[in-house]
Amino acid sequence: PDTGAADAAWQRQMQLTKPPGSLGRLETATVRLAAQQRTSLPALERVWITVFAGDHGVCDEGVSAFPQAVTAQMVRNFAAGGAAVSVLARHLGATLEVVNAGTVTPLPPLAGVRDEPVMPGTANAVREPAMRAAQRDQALALGDGAAARASDAGAQLFIGGDMGIGNTTSAAAVACALLGASPEQLVGRGTGVDDDGLVRKRGAVAAALARHGDDRAPLSVLASLGGLEIAALAGAIRGAASRGLPVLVDGFIVSVAALVAVRHTPDVAAWLHFSHRSAEAGHDAVLRALDAEPLLDLGMRLGEGSGAAVAVPLLQAACRLHGEMATFESAGVSDGG
Amino acid sequence: PDTGAADAAWQRQMQLTKPPGSLGRLETATVRLAAQQRTSLPALERVWITVFAGDHGVCDEGVSAFPQAVTAQMVRNFAAGGAAVSVLARHLGATLEVVNAGTVTPLPPLAGVRDEPVMPGTANAVREPAMRAAQRDQALALGDGAAARASDAGAQLFIGGDMGIGNTTSAAAVACALLGASPEQLVGRGTGVDDDGLVRKRGAVAAALARHGDDRAPLSVLASLGGLEIAALAGAIRGAASRGLPVLVDGFIVSVAALVAVRHTPDVAAWLHFSHRSAEAGHDAVLRALDAEPLLDLGMRLGEGSGAAVAVPLLQAACRLHGEMATFESAGVSDGG
The missing domain is CATH 1.10.1610.10 (Nicotinate-nucleotide-dimethylbenzimidazole phosphoribosyltransferase (CobT), small domain)
Structure with missing residues (x-):
């Protein structure tokens, strides 16, 4: 800056x-x-949004209220214009692209969707690393590619969004490992698991952390406990920052990706704005770790970049x-x- | 509803x-x-903004960092498109009108400004009632007229804004009287008075409250301690509610006007949305009295309806x-x- x-x-x-x-x-x-x-x-007249989709092997542990098939179904919904972020992007006049970083269900060719799966969902992090190093690096590169396209197109603001059933579990695990926090502190209800689901979710994160061990190196944690879309988001945030493109960070998932990027490359922090405080339980702690004070606190917890898209008009008003x-x-x- | x-x-x-x-x-x-x-x-595609301007006799007590001439100067600025609310209204595609309810400095004809002064500023509420009953009623009617124009034009949301050097003093006095609070609780720095100015301001509110006495009837308090633009705003809010037109309430001044309207006509409450929590000291207490949870908390304290205008895209996004x-x-x- x-x-x-x-x-x-x-x-x-x-x-x-x-x-x-x-x-x-x-x-x-x-x-x-x-x-x-x-x-x-x-000025913030040219806004770029990339939503990264990926599935999570940890869903085997019964951590989500929705089936994994929803990840790919929602990619179709993004493309068809019916998802929240689709509606918001349309009214912002923002560019919206979707990158399939690895859904369990294969996708047909869809307008506005880049089908670049690294693998058909991550492995179950309770039992083994979610990704191998090469897969993580491939996902990071997917994100960097999106940042490059945004920069080349003259975007004035980059927003990353996430779609991945089970990803609040993976994101909470990454945050616990990076912050030295307990699952009780950072695991929330995600899309809305019931009390039994929450117990399973905390148990899964505890088990994954126990398997992972003490390594707090950001990219090691990312591969071991993260998700393909989380890795892509970390790569996108790092890539935007390296190109001098400001980033408006969405909610819990994207904030965890930002935490990975900042812990790995501290200079990234100077390029971030924070859009909203999510209702998801772990977001507060992640925001504190990033010294972030978001613009909005509306109890949103949808992901997709939707909270960031809702906040764009505030920054546009500021510039105008x-x-x-x-x-x-x-x-x-x-x-x- | x-x-x-x-x-x-x-x-x-x-x-x-x-x-x-x-x-x-x-x-x-x-x-x-x-x-x-x-x-x-x-839907919220047709937004109506009326800014009411008026001067305050209590400025004789040295309660503001700006001279009273600024009220009329800012009306010219609204009309010329250079004020914050002008910029925001333009980008929202909102109708913006300004009503001069009573500036000390006379105004020439200006496009977009209705010059309908009740009197050249209120009397000094430390020494005598700010308005007589007939003047208060004339100001209330000015507000009702604006609500009628908005409703007739098919507006889907009404925003009232305020301009009046000294009006945080008058608004704090009204709020103290209605809520039984002390000047220490509700008097803040307004446009930015220094420590000595804050002492003078609290002293002026205490003296005005002592003169006023125990009458908590909303319209009595309004006439005795309020301002022409505050009365017009109360009338506009009541008028919008009576016509089934939702109101997005701005910051401290407009919230005090809303408090007057709701205390007088409790049904008004069902028509209100609250845009933002002002940095002005007394706003929290007024919001609590209205059981209001604003959408934004950005440390704004400008008035003019600017906080409400900034919040409009959030409600538009919600509807879309x-x-x-x-x-x-x-x-x-x-x-x-």
């Missing part, structure tokens, strides 16, 4: 026809975007106010000084 | 391709809008998701049941 552009943006904020600071976090977000986009007048408001001088308004 | 339409909207929410409840407050807001708009498919997402059946997605 460019501190000169940030300084220039602050100077402009102080001249706009409002009491200094009265737009609150819209002002700080604008200045952060100014630094990231290397201009005193940041910054760029289009009159100054005290131009409007002939007394500044109280 | 129509409970049948609300029930139908809940039914639809349960069929959309997402875990039940996973859109959090976007779901509850949609159902509330469905009841208010008397349809299972609410509700109306356009596929159902489990239509998308061929297993619902986990």
Whole structure:
């Protein structure tokens, strides 16, 4: 990020026809975007969304309220325009692409879907590593490819979304390993498991952590306990940051991917914005670890990048106010000084 | 509000391709809008914003960081498109009108501004009632007129905004009287007074409350301690509710006007949505008194209706998701049941 552009943006904020600071976090977000986009007048008119889909072997442990087939069914729904993120992307005028990083159910060719499965879902992390190193690296590269396409297309903001039945289990396991936390602290109900399901889910995470052992190296944890879409998201976030493209982080799953990316490459943190605080139990702890203060707290817990897409208009409003408001001088308004 | 339409909207929410409840407050807001708009498919494409301007005699007590002339200067800025709410309204495609309910400085004819001053600012509420009953009623009627225009134009949401140097002092006094609270609890820094200014402001509110006495009747408090734009906002909120038009409440000033309206006419409460939690000190207490949980908490404290305008895209996203997402059946997605 460019501190000169940030300084220039602050100077402009102080001249706009409002009491200094009265737009609150819209002002700080604008200045952060100014630094990231290397201009005193940041803009967010071209938004790019990539949703990564992948299945999770840990579903064998009965950790989800939905069958694994739903992952591929939802990819079709994304493509057909009927999913939440599809509706939101359409109204934002955002580019939406879906990358199949590895569903259990094979997919036919679908418009807007890149079918690039690394494997037909991960292995069951309770029994063995979810991915081998080469598979993890392939998934990371899928994400990097999406960031490259976004950057090449001139996107001003990157949003990654997730789809994967069972992925709150994998994400909680990754977060527990990286943060040294217990399953009781970070495992929540995901799409909505009942009390028995929650017990199974915590048990599965505990067993996977016991199998995994003490290795806290981010990419080791990712391969051992993560998911294909989580790895792709980590690669996308790292790839966006390396290309100077700001990232708006969605909820629990994407935040865990961001945690992996930041623990691996700390410079990534300077490129992140956080959209919302999820209702999923573990999100608070992950946000704290990332020193993140999200824009929204609406009790959302859908994934797909939907929380980030809902937050985009806040950042757009921030940029438009910054760029289009009159100054005290131009409007002939007394500044109280 | 129509409970049948609300029930139908809940039914639809349960069929959309997402875990039940996973859109959090976007779901509850949609159902509330469905009841208010008397349809299972609410929409917020036509938004109406009226900003009411008025000056405050209590400024004689040195309660603001800005001179009173700024109220009229900002009306010109609204009309010229350079104020925050002007920028936001433009991008929302919302109708924006400004009503001069009584500035100290006379205004020339300005496009988009209705010049309908009740008086050239209120009297100093520390020494005498801010308004006489007839002036208060004239200001209430100005607000009702705006609600009538919005309703006649087919607006689907009404936003009231405020402009008035000194109006956090008047609003705090009204809130103290209605809630039986102390100036220490409800008086904040407004546009940004320093420590000495804050002491003067609390002293002015304490003196005005002492002069006012124990009468807690909402319209008596409004006349004695309020402002012309605060009265107009109370009238607009009551008028929108009486016409079945949902209201998105802005920050501290508009919330105090809503409190007056609800204390006077409790049925008004069913028509309100709350946009944001202001950084102004007294807003929390007023929100609690209204049993309100705002959508946003971004540290904004600008007024003008700007916080409400920033929140509009959240409610629009809620309605669009509700109306356009596929159902489990239509998308061929297993619902986990």
